[in-house]
Amino acid sequence: MMRNVLKRIGIAAFIGLVVGLLVGWGTEIEGFFLKSMLDGYEFRSYDARMKGKVAGVEEASIEDVVMIDIEQNSMEILGKFRDWPYAYHGQLIDVVSSGNPKALIFDIIFDPENSYDFDLISALVRESSPGDENLYQAAEQYLVSHDPARFVTSTQESGRVYHAVVFEEADSLMFAYAMESEPEGYDPSDHI
Secondary structure, eight states, rough: HHHHHHHHHHHHHHHHHHHHHHHHHHHHHOOOOHHHHHHHHHHHHHHHHHHHHHTTTTOOOOGGGOOOOOOOHHHHHOGGGGGGGGHHHHHHHHHHHTTTTTEEEEOOOOOOOHHHHHHHHHHHHHOOOSHHHHHHHHHHHHHHTOTTTHHHHHHHHHHHHOOSSOOOOOOOGTBOOOSSSSSSHHHHHOOO
16 A cells, blocks of 8 residues: 555656656747746736735826937937947936936946047146146046046946846845846947
């Protein structure tokens, strides 16, 4: 009798292991029905967790949201926004943060900035100040308005700035999960 029970438990464990391996393997194959089925359950589960997270929170008005957009006129005056010194974004952070916003969200991935011109002018001014006072003042103004550190400093000092791609530790209580892989086309070696 005991032998039959152990035999049944062994068979059930084996079947469970085989089914578990098949499900695990099936979810790794793109387009396989198990993957799409389980993804559907996960998406519904995620929606339910997000709804639960905001349950009891008063719905805010869209009137409370201010969007600062880079529009065509800015690009005509300043060139493509990708070429703007990061100090411009730092200045924007300083100005907006002075109004005490709840959050300032950037939907821009910032590549490492080409600071060659800044470094060159900085080295020239450090080594020998220009004899022409106007040239010296122009160089100093350039250094202030193009300082790559201003963007990082402004982000840090504000404490309310969030950037497009953030890799964080998992926090299951806040439903924040560490990214398992980079977004498609994202090369982490080129971004900060």
